[in-house]
Amino acid sequence: MSGTAYLIRGATLPDGETTDLLVREGRIAERGAGLSDRGAIPVDAAGLRALPGLVDLHTHLREPGFEQSETVLTGSRAAAAGGFTTVHAMANTFPVQDTAGVVEQVAALGAAAGYATVRPVGAVTVGLAGERLAEIGAMARSRAAVRVFSDDGKCVHDALLMRRALEYVATFDGVVAQHAQEPRLTEGAQMNEGALASTLGLAGWPAVAEEAIIARDVLLAEHVGARLHVCHLSTAGSVDVIRWAKARGIAVTAEATPHHLLLTEQLIAGDAALDPDAVGHRGYDSRLKVNPPLRRDEDVRALRAAVADGTIDIVATDHAPHPVESKECAWAEASFGMVGLESALSVVQAALVDPGHLDWGDVARVLSRTPAEIGRVPGYDAPFAPGSPAHLTLVDPTARRRFGRAQLRGRGVNSPYLGRELPGRIVATFHAGVATVLDGELQTLPTPTDHEVA
Amino acid sequence: MTGLRHLLASADLDRASAIALLDTAEDMADVATRRVPKLPTLQGRTVANLFFEDSTRTRLSFEAAAKRLSADVITFSAKGSSVSKGESLKDTAQTIAAMGIDAVVLRHAASGAARVLAESAWIDAAVVNAGDGTHDHPTQGLLDAYTMRKARHGADSRGQGLDGLRVTIVGDVLHSRVARANLGLLPTLGARVHLVAPRTLLPFGAEQWPVTTSSDLDAAIADAPDVLMMLRIQQERMHAAYFPHEREYAGFWGLDEERFARLHADTMVMHPGPMNRGLEISAAAADSERSLVLDQVANGVAIRMAVLYTVLSGGRHAGAREAGAA
Amino acid sequence: MQTRAVLQQADIQRALTRIAHEILETNRGASGLVLLGIPTRGALLAERLGAILAGLDAEIPVGALDVTMYRDDLDRHPTRTPQPTRIPAAGIDDRTVVLVDDVLYSGRTIRAALDALGAHGRPRAVRLAVLVDRGHRELPIRADFVGKNLPSSAAERINVTLAELDGEDAVTITGGEADGGAA
Numbered sequence: 001m002s003g004t005a006y007l008i009r010g011a012t013l014p015d016g017e018t019t020d021l022l023v024r025e026g027r028i029a030e031r032g033a034g035l036s037d038r039g040a041i042p043v044d045a046a047g048l049r050a051l052p053g054l055v056d057l058h059t060h061l062r063e064p065g066f067e068q069s070e071t072v073l074t075g076s077r078a079a080a081a082g083g084f085t086t087v088h089a090m091a092n093t094f095p096v097q098d099t100a101g102v103v104e105q106v107a108a109l110g111a112a113a114g115y116a117t118v119r120p121v122g123a124v125t126v127g128l129a130g131e132r133l134a135e136i137g138a139m140a141r142s143r144a145a146v147r148v149f150s151d152d153g154k155c156v157h158d159a160l161l162m163r164r165a166l167e168y169v170a171t172f173d174g175v176v177a178q179h180a181q182e183p184r185l186t187e188g189a190q191m192n193e194g195a196l197a198s199t200l201g202l203a204g205w206p207a208v209a210e211e212a213i214i215a216r217d218v219l220l221a222e223h224v225g226a227r228l229h230v231c232h233l234s235t236a237g238s239v240d241v242i243r244w245a246k247a248r249g250i251a252v253t254a255e256a257t258p259h260h261l262l263l264t265e266q267l268i269a270g271d272a273a274l275d276p277d278a279v280g281h282r283g284y285d286s287r288l289k290v291n292p293p294l295r296r297d298e299d300v301r302a303l304r305a306a307v308a309d310g311t312i313d314i315v316a317t318d319h320a321p322h323p324v325e326s327k328e329c330a331w332a333e334a335s336f337g338m339v340g341l342e343s344a345l346s347v348v349q350a351a352l353v354d355p356g357h358l359d360w361g362d363v364a365r366v367l368s369r370t371p372a373e374i375g376r377v378p379g380y381d382a383p384f385a386p387g388s389p390a391h392l393t394l395v396d397p398t399a400r401r402r403f404g405r406a407q408l409r410g411r412g413v414n415s416p417y418l419g420r421e422l423p424g425r426i427v428a429t430f431h432a433g434v435a436t437v438l439d440g441e442l443q444t445l446p447t448p449t450d451h452e453v454a
Numbered sequence: 455m456t457g458l459r460h461l462l463a464s465a466d467l468d469r470a471s472a473i474a475l476l477d478t479a480e481d482m483a484d485v486a487t488r489r490v491p492k493l494p495t496l497q498g499r500t501v502a503n504l505f506f507e508d509s510t511r512t513r514l515s516f517e518a519a520a521k522r523l524s525a526d527v528i529t530f531s532a533k534g535s536s537v538s539k540g541e542s543l544k545d546t547a548q549t550i551a552a553m554g555i556d557a558v559v560l561r562h563a564a565s566g567a568a569r570v571l572a573e574s575a576w577i578d579a580a581v582v583n584a585g586d587g588t589h590d591h592p593t594q595g596l597l598d599a600y601t602m603r604k605a606r607h608g609a610d611s612r613g614q615g616l617d618g619l620r621v622t623i624v625g626d627v628l629h630s631r632v633a634r635a636n637l638g639l640l641p642t643l644g645a646r647v648h649l650v651a652p653r654t655l656l657p658f659g660a661e662q663w664p665v666t667t668s669s670d671l672d673a674a675i676a677d678a679p680d681v682l683m684m685l686r687i688q689q690e691r692m693h694a695a696y697f698p699h700e701r702e703y704a705g706f707w708g709l710d711e712e713r714f715a716r717l718h719a720d721t722m723v724m725h726p727g728p729m730n731r732g733l734e735i736s737a738a739a740a741d742s743e744r745s746l747v748l749d750q751v752a753n754g755v756a757i758r759m760a761v762l763y764t765v766l767s768g769g770r771h772a773g774a775r776e777a778g779a780a
Numbered sequence: 781m782q783t784r785a786v787l788q789q790a791d792i793q794r795a796l797t798r799i800a801h802e803i804l805e806t807n808r809g810a811s812g813l814v815l816l817g818i819p820t821r822g823a824l825l826a827e828r829l830g831a832i833l834a835g836l837d838a839e840i841p842v843g844a845l846d847v848t849m850y851r852d853d854l855d856r857h858p859t860r861t862p863q864p865t866r867i868p869a870a871g872i873d874d875r876t877v878v879l880v881d882d883v884l885y886s887g888r889t890i891r892a893a894l895d896a897l898g899a900h901g902r903p904r905a906v907r908l909a910v911l912v913d914r915g916h917r918e919l920p921i922r923a924d925f926v927g928k929n930l931p932s933s934a935a936e937r938i939n940v941t942l943a944e945l946d947g948e949d950a951v952t953i954t955g956g957e958a959d960g961g962a963a
């Protein structure tokens with residue numbers, strides 16, 4: 001399929017330039033005004049934004065082990081539908097991605113599916129148990145070429161082990177992506193600690209449980225001279241710590257999820273009360289249960305400002321699909337997590353672009369170039385330049401739509417945005433020159449062996 | 455009173471609805487004294503008591519209430535049936551819904567369970583929250599308010615709120631749905647609530663609630679509140695670093711005999727039960743004439759009758775009124 | 781929509797006085813009588829009847845009998861808050877209970893009242909006094925003492941106001957149009 005050529009006409013690049021792009025043999029073949037099609041399939045991109053293919057540093061694909069929630073195939077279809085061309089598959093599978101064998105299997109499944117480049121994340125510790133280092137070197141050297149290591153879902157809370165992980169991962173040009181959650185401070189925790197949690201009778205998840213780990217880790221990273229990535233910042237205090245660390249020259253990068261940039265804890269109280277016809281969230285709506293928890297409005301505002309000023313480097317989805325029965329229950333019994341690949345760009349537009357925090361060039365940075373840099377993903381350093389891999393997505397930012405089940409293309413339907421109006425629509429996605437989405441429709445790719453993958 | 459489809463949280467009640475429930479309970483309390491201590495009101499209706507968490511006292515109280523209103527009662531409880539923590543709320547709810555249920559009385563260990571059930575499409579019955587996790591226990595709040603109103607206004611209670619009443623709640627507010635049930639209701643009725651507990655047992659952010667807080671029980675007693683409500687200390691808290699040990703707790707926050715002797719003559723003592731005598735409350739205080747503990751239990755049935763009557767009547771045809779009827 | 785007065789304050793007073801006399805006449809004196817008014821306005825009318833009878837040297841116990849919990853139409857109306865029931869200390873066993881209500885219409889309220897009485901005792905006899913009988917009975921019930929027969933259409937609305945509650949005594953009739961709006 002990368003044999004098919006496309007001539008994208010009149011796309012507006014992130015920097016505002018309007019141009020044609022000829023996509024051929026998996027690459028940007030030509031760029032300029034008024035290109036002739038030479039047999040390529042024309043794609044009318046007038047009024048559309050072209051963005052470099054989005055790179056998610058934080059995705060749960062669930063395979064192997066939890067295929068009832070998601071598979072590499074279904075998750076990468078969701079990724080394509082959201083404009084992503086690379087996803088980093090978190091390590092909390094079963095078996096855990098803590099050996100070269102498992103990460104190679106996941107990478108191969110991704111290549112076979114073809115919708116996106118699947119970059120496995122390696123576990124920091126064996127079985128995510130937090131006791132001894134996983135075979136980090138072997139995973140780095142494997143065909144999966146792992147560069148991001150994380151026990152995500154669990155915090156590497158042992159300070160000595162974290163120090164060793166930072167040092168050892170640095171040996172292989174990798175990065176530890178820390179899930180910052182002090183375990184003792186969050187035993188049984190259900191939502192952000194505060195007056196609302198106390199009123200709702202849900203055990204509190206204090207901000208300090210996140211901030212204390214981040215503070216410790218940036219000091220450890222400075223001490224050993226390693227780089228550190230902090231997953232899903234959720235509090236204003238975490239932003240302060242990261243800002244301080246960067247000012248000090250510490251090699252730390254930070255991410256925020258779309259949901260922490262848009263949603264607040266207040267939604268958990270329910271705004272639809274007892275009116276079944278009202279649009280909105282029911283009380284204790286378990287789709288809002290996420291780790292780390294939704295925080296206060298002032299935290300959301302601090303996170304937005306931090307993405308705007310670069311303190312937070314990237315936006316990553318923490319796409320976390322769950323089967324229906326894991327969410328159709330009382331809050332405390334529900335699983336943590338929400339799906340996010342399909343809605344991410346719309347939420348970023350709503351939370352950051354439309355209010356003026358970011359322009360589209362910034363979006364390209366926080367959702368493509370910088371996450372690719374952190375993950376050492378090749379091919380994203382010069383998007384749209386002739387010769388570069390054709391990873392790109394076309395977006396109609398003027399569209400508004402009520403986000404519904406039809407937009408969810410993975411296996412999980414645990415999205416908090418169902419029924420909510422969101423801006424923007426993915427019109428096309430090209431992964432290594434292959435159209436995974438065209439005319440707004442997810443494409444059916446031919447059987448795995450028929451095409452090559454970048 | 456506006457139609458009340460469910461009773462999920464005490465804070466959902468506005469003042470008029472709360473007073474209407476308390477007034478209705480006045481009449482329900484009278485029923486027990488009649489020649490036939492039973493009303494035909496809910497004949498042909500079925501109430502399911504769904505107790506995922508064992509609570510014999512609350513379950514019996516709801517059962518008695520439903521039966522005095524002539525409803526049929528089906529009881530599922532954690533002990534002696536398939537209902538257990540392993541079975542999901544959804545499955546159990548749908549099972550009983552298939553039997554034709556008009557109201558579900560739900561006790562569940564998870565906060566918000568009653569609201570989740572009421573707002574789900576799993577079931578079309580009225581839902582009464584009989585205690586959800588550490589969130590709420592609205593019939594407890596109502597029976598406490600009823601007990602306070604009766605103690606203050608006696609036979610003239612009807613129509614009254616709790617305006618100006620000063621209520622001090624002492625102990626493990628953090629884990630107490632009883633405390634939250636009272637906090638959600640008493641200010642609505644005009645009472646002023648003061649919480650007394652060690653900082654470890656005061657909920658985070660409680661200063662944003664419409665209450666005052668302190669850690670000094672002696673000062674609170676000297677302040678002569680109208681009601682002193684002692685909360686139960688659960689066994690499992692005693693080993694989780696909320697306080698060093700029970701003797702220290704009792705020394706600072708227990709209503710011992712010495713403190714009881716210092717109580718203002720008009721201060722009434724309440725406790726939601728079951729009591730740890732000698733820990734949060736001394737036997738002398740619990741059994742004294744100023745203790746309303748047994749009134750609380752007795753009033754529970756009348757309150758639950760009022761609640762079942764209210765959620766199972768009206769509402770569906772709001773606005774329809776028989777022209778010319780008295 | 782038109783509203784017209786049917787009974788004024790003096791008419792109501794006259795009707796009650798006449799009913800008081802009829803009660804004594806029918807009962808051959810005051811012995812064994814108990815007046816039970818049905819809240820809200822029936823209870824007020826029972827108090828007035830009691831006062832009139834006291835003026836006739838007939839001291840008759842007066843109480844109130846709430847029927848809310850005995851109604852058969854609870855899910856057809858907004859939830860009603862029950863009113864107090866006050867049974868005179870001497871009780872109702874073996875007495876002649878005169879139920880008092882403002883308007884007799886379908887008869888369902890009185891049916892509920894007969895059931896409610898059973899929970900409090902076993903009267904020797906039960907009589908019914910109403911200020912207005914507007915017809916349209918749905919049950920085999922009739923009044924023994926009637927202040928005013930007021931044939932009406934079902935679309936009309938009869939409204940009784942009493943000074944104790946509403947500031948003035950009056951019986952008005954409203955409508956004609958199918959309206960059924962609340963008071």
